[in-house]
Amino acid sequence: MVYYYRSPVLHAGTRQVWDGSMLSKNSTGARCGVRCPAGQNAFMARTGTGIHVRPTICFNGRTLFSPDLQNTGRGINAVFIDPDTLEIKDQQIFDTYLDVYPLLRYVRDKVPRNTLVLAVSFDEVSEGLKEEGRNVFVAMGSNLISRVQFRDNFMIVGQLGLRRGHAIEFHKSRETSAFAPPIEKQGCFGLPMGPIGDMEDYLPSVQTLGAIQPGPDFKNCGLASGCEDGTFSMLVDTGESDKKAPKICVAGKIIVDKQINDAGRGFNMAVIDHVSFQVKSVSRYDTYLKDSLSLEFFLDKLEPDDIVVAVVNDDGSRKLSLHAKELFNKLGSSMVQNLKFRDVWYFVGQRGIDGFTKHEKISYAGYDGEWPKNLHSSFCVSKKLEGLKVAPDPGGYRNEGRRAFCKKYDGYADFCEASKIDKTISPVGLVDKSLFNNPIFDVPIIIIPGMDHNALVRTLETTIMQPGVRPSLVTVMWDEKTVEHAELADLFSYNNHSLEGSLNYIDQMQKALTAGWKLIPEAKYLIVLEEEIVLAPDFLSFLGQSLVIVESDATLLGVSAWNYNGYDTTSGDRTMVYRVEEFPGLGFLLKRSVYDTYMKDHMSTCCSQRVWNSWALAGEDVVGEILVPDVSRVYRQPYQTWNTDEDYLTELFNKPRLTNLEAGMNLKGLSHLIESHYDALLHKKLLLANAINIDVLKKCFTLKEQQLYVPVEIKSVFAVYFEQSGPEDFSLLNKLCLCFGLYSVKGKRPRNLHKGVIRKEGILVGSSSQEFYKHKPADYQALTIQNTDKEDMSNEAIDFSKSFI
Numbered sequence: 001m002v003y004y005y006r007s008p009v010l011h012a013g014t015r016q017v018w019d020g021s022m023l024s025k026n027s028t029g030a031r032c033g034v035r036c037p038a039g040q041n042a043f044m045a046r047t048g049t050g051i052h053v054r055p056t057i058c059f060n061g062r063t064l065f066s067p068d069l070q071n072t073g074r075g076i077n078a079v080f081i082d083p084d085t086l087e088i089k090d091q092q093i094f095d096t097y098l099d100v101y102p103l104l105r106y107v108r109d110k111v112p113r114n115t116l117v118l119a120v121s122f123d124e125v126s127e128g129l130k131e132e133g134r135n136v137f138v139a140m141g142s143n144l145i146s147r148v149q150f151r152d153n154f155m156i157v158g159q160l161g162l163r164r165g166h167a168i169e170f171h172k173s174r175e176t177s178a179f180a181p182p183i184e185k186q187g188c189f190g191l192p193m194g195p196i197g198d199m200e201d202y203l204p205s206v207q208t209l210g211a212i213q214p215g216p217d218f219k220n221c222g223l224a225s226g227c228e229d230g231t232f233s234m235l236v237d238t239g240e241s242d243k244k245a246p247k248i249c250v251a252g253k254i255i256v257d258k259q260i261n262d263a264g265r266g267f268n269m270a271v272i273d274h275v276s277f278q279v280k281s282v283s284r285y286d287t288y289l290k291d292s293l294s295l296e297f298f299l300d301k302l303e304p305d306d307i308v309v310a311v312v313n314d315d316g317s318r319k320l321s322l323h324a325k326e327l328f329n330k331l332g333s334s335m336v337q338n339l340k341f342r343d344v345w346y347f348v349g350q351r352g353i354d355g356f357t358k359h360e361k362i363s364y365a366g367y368d369g370e371w372p373k374n375l376h377s378s379f380c381v382s383k384k385l386e387g388l389k390v391a392p393d394p395g396g397y398r399n400e401g402r403r404a405f406c407k408k409y410d411g412y413a414d415f416c417e418a419s420k421i422d423k424t425i426s427p428v429g430l431v432d433k434s435l436f437n438n439p440i441f442d443v444p445i446i447i448i449p450g451m452d453h454n455a456l457v458r459t460l461e462t463t464i465m466q467p468g469v470r471p472s473l474v475t476v477m478w479d480e481k482t483v484e485h486a487e488l489a490d491l492f493s494y495n496n497h498s499l500e501g502s503l504n505y506i507d508q509m510q511k512a513l514t515a516g517w518k519l520i521p522e523a524k525y526l527i528v529l530e531e532e533i534v535l536a537p538d539f540l541s542f543l544g545q546s547l548v549i550v551e552s553d554a555t556l557l558g559v560s561a562w563n564y565n566g567y568d569t570t571s572g573d574r575t576m577v578y579r580v581e582e583f584p585g586l587g588f589l590l591k592r593s594v595y596d597t598y599m600k601d602h603m604s605t606c607c608s609q610r611v612w613n614s615w616a617l618a619g620e621d622v623v624g625e626i627l628v629p630d631v632s633r634v635y636r637q638p639y640q641t642w643n644t645d646e647d648y649l650t651e652l653f654n655k656p657r658l659t660n661l662e663a664g665m666n667l668k669g670l671s672h673l674i675e676s677h678y679d680a681l682l683h684k685k686l687l688l689a690n691a692i693n694i695d696v697l698k699k700c701f702t703l704k705e706q707q708l709y710v711p712v713e714i715k716s717v718f719a720v721y722f723e724q725s726g727p728e729d730f731s732l733l734n735k736l737c738l739c740f741g742l743y744s745v746k747g748k749r750p751r752n753l754h755k756g757v758i759r760k761e762g763i764l765v766g767s768s769s770q771e772f773y774k775h776k777p778a779d780y781q782a783l784t785i786q787n788t789d790k791e792d793m794s795n796e797a798i799d800f801s802k803s804f805i
Contacts, residue, residue, distance in 0.1 A: 015193075017168060020046060020184030031061035036188035041086065046184040047153040047172075048072070048122035053182070055120045064091055065120075076103065078119035080111055083159065083191050089115070097124045100133030101296055101323040107136050108297075113161040114196050120155045120183075121148075132293040139199040141167030149173065153180040159193050166194030212282050213261050215254030220378075222249070227380035232277045235378045238344035238363070239263075239313040241371040246313035249378075251277050256311070265314035267295055272307040274350070274383045280306070288315045292324040299327040302351045307381065312345040332357035334391035338398055341365060344372050348381055355387020362394055366418050367403035397422050401491050409484050415457045425461075425492050430468030432541065432664055438468075439551075440544030443525045443589065445474045446516040447494075448509050449485050450531030455637060456485060460492050462535035467663070469540060475519065477512035505531060506610060510603040517595060525550075525558075527589050529634075530611070535587060536561070536633040537663040543589050545667045546577060546627050550591070555675045557594045557624040561633035562586040564612075564652070564751035565742045565760060571658040575668040576630035578759060579678050580752045583626050585611025587634035594624070612652060614749070625754065627673060635659040651745050679755070679771070686763060686775035689719035694783055700739035718762035721776040722783035727756065727768040732783055736764050 018034075032044035044058040054072040057065040057079050064079050065072050075095035082089050090110075094103040111117075117140050126148050137145040141162030148154045151174045158167030168189060174180035220226050221235035235249035245263040248256035248270055255270055256263045266286035273280050285295040302308060308331055317339045328336040331349030334356040339345055342365035349357045359379060363372040399422045406416035414420070430436065445463065449456040456476075463474060475495040478485035479502055489496040497515055502508035509530070516526055527543065529535070536542070539561055546559040562584045563571065588611070599606050607615050638654045672681045697720065722732040730750050737744035742760060743751045752758050756769025765772050767782065776782060 015168060015187060015189040017185050017187030020044065020186050032058035032063075032186060034186045034188060040188040040190045042186075042188055043118060043157060044184075044186040045118060045120050045155050045157070047120045047155055047182050049182040050179040051123050055122045057118050057120060059088070059118060060086065062088070064088065064118075072122055074123040075121070075125050076119050077122055078117060081116040081118070083114050083116045096129045096133060097127045099128045099321065099323050100130050100136075101293065101321065103133060104136060104293055105297075105300070107139075107160070111160055113199060114192070115160045116157075116191065117160060118157050121153050123179075124151050125154065126150050126152065130291045130293070132291050138164055141165065141194060142169050143167075144169050144171040147171050147173070151179045153183050155183050155185065157189065157193075159191075159196060161196040161199045162193055163195040163197055168193070212255065212279055215257060215260045217252055218249050218254050219252055221252055222378040223380070231380040231382045232272075233378065234309070234348065234359075234381050236309065236311050236346040236348070236375070237377075238311055238346060238375040240374045242314045244374075246311045248309055248311055250279055250309070253279075255279055255282055263313070265289075266312065266316045268311045268313060269295075269298065270309040271302065272309065274305040274307050277383070285316075287320045287324075288318045291319050292321045296321065296324050296327060299324070299331070302331075304352050305384070306351045307383075307385070308347075308349050308351070310345070310347045310349075312339065312343070315342050316345070317341055317343060332385065332387060333360060335360055335362045335394045338362055338364075338394065340398065342369055342372060344375055346375055346377070348385070350385040353385050353387045355389050356391045357385055358388055358392055359385075360392070360394075364398050364422060367407050367416070367421055370418065397424055399424065405484075405487055405491060408487075412454065412457065414454065425464060427464055427469050427471055428467045432467065434666070435468065435541060435544055438544040438547070440540055440547050441468045441470060443473070443527050443543075443547075444516065444520045444523050445469075445527040445529065446512055447474065447476045447489075447529045448505075448512045448531060449476065449478060449482070450505055452532055453482075453484065453488070455532040456488065458534050459529055459532075460488065460494070462539075463529065464492050465537070466535065466540040475516065477508070477515060479508055506608065509611075510607060513595070513599070513607075514603065517592065517600075524592050525589055526592065526595070528585075528587070530586050530636075532637050533586050534635045534637075534659075536635070536660040538660060538665050539587065539633045541663075541665065542629060542633045542660075542667070545670065546673075547589065549627065549670050549673045550589070553674045555624050556673075557583070557626055558588055558590040559627045560584040560586070560588040561629065562588075562612075562636070563628045563630065563632045565758075566630070566632040566657050566659075567741060568656040568658045569741045570760060571631045573630045574660050574662065574665050577627050577667055577670070577673060578630065578752060579625045579673060579675070579754050580628050581625055581754060582751055583611055583615050584628060584751075585615075586636055588626075625675075628752070629660075630760075631658050631660045633660055651743060682754075682757065682759065682763065682772060683775070685717070685759075686719055686765070686772060689717050689763060689775075691777055691780045692718055692720050692762075694781055697736070697739065697783060701735055719775070720762065720764050720783065721773065721780060722764070722766055723785075724766045724768045729768070730766075732785065733758070733764060733766060736783070740764075 031042040034042040034044065036042045042060055046056040048055045054067040055065055055077050057077065059079060059081065065077050073093040073095065075093060075097055078092050079088060080090045092106060096103060127150065134145045137156060140156060140158035140160055141164060142156055142158060143165040148171060153172045156167050156169040170183045170185060172180040172183055221233035223233050227233050232251040235247065237247035239246040245258035246256060246268050247254065248268060250270065250272060255261060256268050261282045262284045264284060265288055266284060269283045271280040283298060285292065287295060318341065320339065325336045331351060332353040333347050333349060335345065339362065343362060345362045348359035361375050363375050365372045402421055406412060406421060447459055463469060464471065471493040475497050476485060476489035477497050477499055480498050481501050486496040497519065499508060499511045499515060502511065542561060543559055550556045550559060560583060564584055636653055672678055720736060722736065733750050734744050737750050750758065755771060756766045757772050758764040767773050
């Protein structure tokens with residue numbers, strides 16, 4: 001196919017352009033495969049094909065770009081030719097997929113008007129082209145450049161200054177394909193190609209206001225006193241939202257303000273002479289509305305040692321390019337790259353500064369576009385800015401991931417609160433040297449969320465706050481219906497694992513335990529965090545110190561960080577740890593051998609209830625106990641749902657409890673926790689203990705909900721002995737637990753038992769525990785059902801200090 005272009009300039013002659021595939025391959029004397037009339041120039045141009053076949057440009061018999069020459073690249077491949085001598089002046093590749101600024105700068109500064117340009121596309125050219133970049137091609141005579149979209153192909157033969165529509169140009173759209181089909185053309189043309197006019201209307205220029213409008217005087221720009229010699233005063237104010245204009249004061253004179261020198265949205269700029277301190281220029285660049293190319297030219301044209309002031313008002317980030325940010329970086333900025341929608345920022349830099357300026361601040365907008373806090377500051381500026389080697393603290397950090405999450409999901413009032421939205425989420429380093437190399441920091445942690453997503457946040461936050469924790473070993477086991485829990489885990493750099501949907505929490509916990517062991521098959525231990533808990537500051541430290549004993553005693557199954565009897569009236573020794581038969585749960589460490597032996601393949605029978613409601617490990621040969629602290633290391637929020645066991649759950653979670661709030665607690669007596677040592681310790685304590693007079697205990701039984709007062713001086717040295725009809729007869733023990741403020745619920749087994757005794761402030765010993773009951777003094781009358789049923793002296797005050805034998 002032959003295309004005829006008839007130039008409106010008479011001496012230019014006729015243009016002839018063919019599809020490349022139609023050309024004869026053996027044209028004798030042809031240039032670029034084309035025979036042209038005298039006085040006309042031959043060309044052949046072919047765009048790239050996808051990313052594999054590179055482009056070609058040939059002019060008057062000389063191949064300038066081609067796959068064989070291996071000199072092509074992504075973007076615009078262009079040849080620049082002197083129209084008078086037809087000499088090839090330059091060849092350039094402009095990657096307009098990334099940035100159009102290099103093309104604009106090159107054309108503006110290095111290409112004379114009337115220059116002949118041959119250009120073809122390769123791969124992708126439109127992403128970074130922008131409006132002002134397209135105008136460069138309009139200045140070459142293009143009329144089709146506005147149609148070029150992602151991965152389209154485009155070629156042009158034009159001249160700089162050529163009237164729009166007079167270039168030889170072609171465009172092909174990719175339509176539904178990955179890439180547009182290639183364009184291949186050959187032909188002849190004369191020069192000039194058409195009317196040559198002024199190209200300045202199409203190229204970005206440095207904007208200034210011309211004459212600077214004088215503003216009012218403002219003494220010392222708001223400073224209490226004048227600045228030293230060699231410095232001048234300055235005030236910067238970013239304004240407020242889109243209602244209050246920004247302000248700049250230099251050397252006691254307002255130069256930017258409402259109705260003064262076009263103050264407003266975007267970048268409000270001033271350039272100051274470093275010797276005279278005179279304002280050389282004032283300008284504004286609305287990079288919310290327009291590309292930042294004019295701003296880039298402005299910054300690029302600064303003279304050595306020029307002092308530049310920038311104040312962003314309303315929004316300046318929307319169309320701010322990466323190149324513009326890089327130019328500010330060269331002037332001393334360390335924060336401009338953080339500028340986002342509606343953020344405000346001020347900056348004072350200098351051409352030639354070595355390092356970072358100290359005169360720079362940024363204030364972040366809310367994640368939903370709420371206006372940021374205004375920045376207002378007055379200071380003295382030296383004629384030679386001393387660059388800082390280390391970037392100054394920006395005074396804030398933008399947490400993009402957290403902002404995106406909070407914008408996507410509702411209901412996270414505290415986590416997404418404006419003052420916290422940009423707070424960094426990072427682990428805390430370990431400073432306690434006694435825990436260095438402790439194996440607890442190699443133990444995987446699984447977190448099993450419930451339905452309360454704010455409670456999950458509290459668990460995630462108090463986990464990341466554990467000194468020495470490794471986020472890479474923490475996995476959130478989320479129900480497939482709650483994807484937001486996975487995204488929340490990502491914010492903390494935790495792993496996340498999807499579980500098949502569950503009907504209740506018990507089902508989800510069983511799946512999570514099974515998956516947890518499978519994910520890290522080499523793990524000897526697993527830390528499990530249940531729903532709605534908050535970890536104490538020394539949670540991991542407590543587990544780490546306890547783990548040393550667990551590893552040396554095969555009768556220990558694990559460690560629980562929660563104590564059934566950890567009420568605020570019964571707990572207090574943060575260094576004390578007990579051995580107990582129950583598994584309190586909530587936050588605990590479990591041995592893999594326990595899971596493999598007693599739980600694996602038995603989850604539906606052993607663990608069909610919540611852990612704190614008693615797990616029944618499979619098999620009759622289960623031997624072992626759990627370590628628990630006197631003062632709990634996890635706190636569970638009060639139970640707020642209806643349940644048939646309401647009294648039981650109230651006793652567990654709604655009575656005031658004590659949770660450790662101190663970090664760095666060193667546990668005492670750990671060696672006594674080995675089974676044989678622990679029993680020996682109990683024997684010793686019982687030999688030294690005072691036994692409580694049963695008459696005083698009877699008073700407690702008859703005064704409902706009355707708790708005994710135990711004097712401090714004898715708290716750890718008293719004992720109570722009581723009769724049982726058998727090992728499972730806890731009728732009296734439940735009453736005793738009520739008297740001493742311990743866990744006591746009708747119809748439920750007492751908690752914290754060890755071989756038939758409960759050790760707390762004192763020791764409660766039942767007759768079924770022959771090993772310890774033998775310490776009952778011969779003249780001591782043990783409690784029985786019979787001697788506690790008398791309801792005498794029910795209204796008398798209890799004088800506990802006189803109740804010991």
